[in-house]
Amino acid sequence: MKKLNSTEIAKLAGVSRSTVSRVVNGYANVPAETREKVMKVINENEYYPLLCGQLLAGKNTGTLGFFWISNAPIASDFLSSTFFIHVIESAAAYNYLILTSILKNLTDEENINWVKRIFFQERIDAGIFVGTNNNEPLIDELIARGKIVSLFDYYHPEITAPNLITANFETDTGGKVIDYLCGLGHKKIAVIDGNMNHYSSLKRHESYIAAMQRHKLEIRGEWMRYADIVESSGYSACKEMIAQCKKLPTAICANNDSAAFGVYTALEEANISIPDKISVIGIDGHPRSKFQKPPLTTFTFDFNQLFGSLVGRTIAAVEKQNDIISNEFFPGSLVERCSCSRIV
Amino acid sequence: MKKLNSTEIAKLAGVSRSTVSRVVNGYANVPAETREKVMKVINENEYYPLLCGQLLAGKNTGTLGFFWISNAPIASDFLSSTFFIHVIESAAAYNYLILTSILKNLTDEENINWVKRIFFQERIDAGIFVGTNNNEPLIDELIARGKIVSLFDYYHPEITAPNLITANFETDTGGKVIDYLCGLGHKKIAVIDGNMNHYSSLKRHESYIAAMQRHKLEIRGEWMRYADIVESSGYSACKEMIAQCKKLPTAICANNDSAAFGVYTALEEANISIPDKISVIGIDGHPRSKFQKPPLTTFTFDFNQLFGSLVGRTIAAVEKQNDIISNEFFPGSLVERCSCSRIV
DNA sequence: CTGAAAGCGCTTACAG
DNA sequence: CTGAAAGCGCTTACAG
Numbered sequence: 001m002k003k004l005n006s007t008e009i010a011k012l013a014g015v016s017r018s019t020v021s022r023v024v025n026g027y028a029n030v031p032a033e034t035r036e037k038v039m040k041v042i043n044e045n046e047y048y049p050l051l052c053g054q055l056l057a058g059k060n061t062g063t064l065g066f067f068w069i070s071n072a073p074i075a076s077d078f079l080s081s082t083f084f085i086h087v088i089e090s091a092a093a094y095n096y097l098i099l100t101s102i103l104k105n106l107t108d109e110e111n112i113n114w115v116k117r118i119f120f121q122e123r124i125d126a127g128i129f130v131g132t133n134n135n136e137p138l139i140d141e142l143i144a145r146g147k148i149v150s151l152f153d154y155y156h157p158e159i160t161a162p163n164l165i166t167a168n169f170e171t172d173t174g175g176k177v178i179d180y181l182c183g184l185g186h187k188k189i190a191v192i193d194g195n196m197n198h199y200s201s202l203k204r205h206e207s208y209i210a211a212m213q214r215h216k217l218e219i220r221g222e223w224m225r226y227a228d229i230v231e232s233s234g235y236s237a238c239k240e241m242i243a244q245c246k247k248l249p250t251a252i253c254a255n256n257d258s259a260a261f262g263v264y265t266a267l268e269e270a271n272i273s274i275p276d277k278i279s280v281i282g283i284d285g286h287p288r289s290k291f292q293k294p295p296l297t298t299f300t301f302d303f304n305q306l307f308g309s310l311v312g313r314t315i316a317a318v319e320k321q322n323d324i325i326s327n328e329f330f331p332g333s334l335v336e337r338c339s340c341s342r343i344v
Numbered sequence: 345m346k347k348l349n350s351t352e353i354a355k356l357a358g359v360s361r362s363t364v365s366r367v368v369n370g371y372a373n374v375p376a377e378t379r380e381k382v383m384k385v386i387n388e389n390e391y392y393p394l395l396c397g398q399l400l401a402g403k404n405t406g407t408l409g410f411f412w413i414s415n416a417p418i419a420s421d422f423l424s425s426t427f428f429i430h431v432i433e434s435a436a437a438y439n440y441l442i443l444t445s446i447l448k449n450l451t452d453e454e455n456i457n458w459v460k461r462i463f464f465q466e467r468i469d470a471g472i473f474v475g476t477n478n479n480e481p482l483i484d485e486l487i488a489r490g491k492i493v494s495l496f497d498y499y500h501p502e503i504t505a506p507n508l509i510t511a512n513f514e515t516d517t518g519g520k521v522i523d524y525l526c527g528l529g530h531k532k533i534a535v536i537d538g539n540m541n542h543y544s545s546l547k548r549h550e551s552y553i554a555a556m557q558r559h560k561l562e563i564r565g566e567w568m569r570y571a572d573i574v575e576s577s578g579y580s581a582c583k584e585m586i587a588q589c590k591k592l593p594t595a596i597c598a599n600n601d602s603a604a605f606g607v608y609t610a611l612e613e614a615n616i617s618i619p620d621k622i623s624v625i626g627i628d629g630h631p632r633s634k635f636q637k638p639p640l641t642t643f644t645f646d647f648n649q650l651f652g653s654l655v656g657r658t659i660a661a662v663e664k665q666n667d668i669i670s671n672e673f674f675p676g677s678l679v680e681r682c683s684c685s686r687i688v
Numbered sequence: 689c690t691g692a693a694a695g696c697g698c699t700t701a702c703a704g
Numbered sequence: 705c706t707g708a709a710a711g712c713g714c715t716t717a718c719a720g
Contacts, residue, residue: 001489003464005697016707021699029705048464053698055396056712063443063467081425088444097462099407099443100432118441120347120392123407145345291635349713360691365715373689397714400696 013041065124069131090311125318133197167310174207185343186251190223194255227259234262251279257286275341295337357385409468413475434655469662477541511654518551529687530595534567538599571603578606595623601630619685639681
């Protein structure tokens, strides 16, 4: 079957290319009879208008960019992969496609050019970013140049560009984790913070501390640690703490579940049993958390809903709808498993 | 900064659009001096040629489609997600982008149109498929219409279209699993087969049976079961077998690791300990397999290498290189953990 | 080495 | 309701 263009379709249907275009785009001002006549030829020839022609004439691409920024060996982290899938499936529900890039950072010249090329070649209508720092000159530049930019875990209350769309974790996540542990009677709580360039880590840190002060807990320097969103990093942080601590805490709050997995290994190696000796709590609701021994108690987020909202609002912006909510904070909920015990 | 087109860049640089195009595309027939003069204007204005113009003039899209076909709730399966990432990262190494779709099957009219639209609108230079049946009319049609189609786990020795590219598991996988169990002294072996519409499942079945005959093992109907590439399905298959069997086997070969995870749960529920009472072996090398209790022994494949090859050969076909290997069979290797014990 | 010109396929504002 | 025409931005074969 020869591939036809709109001129040939028009000729076969006995109409002009304008009319073919009107039918293809489903415009109202075509009488049913004409529409059917044209559709018949379109279907018989499996005619699909070429995207490049449509783009040149000013149509949208119907494609969103998805940019995953991470130093971590991403293929080994399961949670990150599910984000992709939520985005792809949410976009498909609107008939949009997803073009994906994985980048180590947004500061290398090569990466910056990769992103700019995708935007400025107009391969996409908007870009969704995951894993950015809360300050990224590239993001500022894209926004300034009118590109629709959507970010997960990124927040600047003072910026209200209509082309900036964000989805965030609720900011009191850390406080709720501490409240839960205090409810179990814990008073000696260690915190493994995350990368402070991420908005969520900063807020978690602030709310951990605020809650500890509210509960009048001792905040010991040796119980304040740092890890990335990587298992190995949580492992090192915990191992170091065990080695250096004069007094062990009774509970450890990890900034994220991946770090918590590393904490498990470090405690196991030191023969410190969870939760008898030390309770461990994570944040995220990582799919692996329920397979841990013991299953990890973790403050869980509905990422499907979160990314569904982000994608929906992004497409609304692409399609120039009004009153788009530029930011949403998503609440989490504690999933209690077996890694935290009551202090008696 | 106003966005310029090639005419405006040409004017600023004092050359013609032809020359701008030659510089952008890095053609040799431009003297260094002219090139620098033009590059200066290009860089100052962050000029990127619009893709739609390039496409209309006959360039490639530099994009590959990735079509994931699965009934399973994909977001919950980690292995599948890593395939995405291997493909994305392999393609990026060639400066290609990946456009992703997730579809339940290739038989629904809606899904067929989704795929055709992507190909025939010329959004992509080629499509990579994962999870197809070994017979798919849509695939045949795309090949017949000259589209470059690449498939994982798909093989027809008689078809040798230059635009059909495949990557497969080695065909004796099942035999190697049986050989291993026989080496441990097992004689009563149950098999949980996979979906026979998948080339790999068919070959695994054939090679399980051939090896069992070679080792003169009893092949009991009640030990021959079926499961999909989903944990719940492996669970049901194993549970049913336990309930219906007159005599329990000493080992269970699962067609894939996800099914093996379900087998674990079914055995645990029946208080049959692994590997003391029954040994379990999987196939894939699923990232979760090492976290199982006990860690799962599984015949493991290097999917990074497999998809790297598939992507590389696909791009070679897009770029019309010669002597492209249309199919490769990839060998696996046994990763021995703790789920199989020796029969004494 | 370089420019003028042709050509790629669509949509839409305009005129009727 | 419908067609002729303009316009979108690029590349490349051709001529010089």
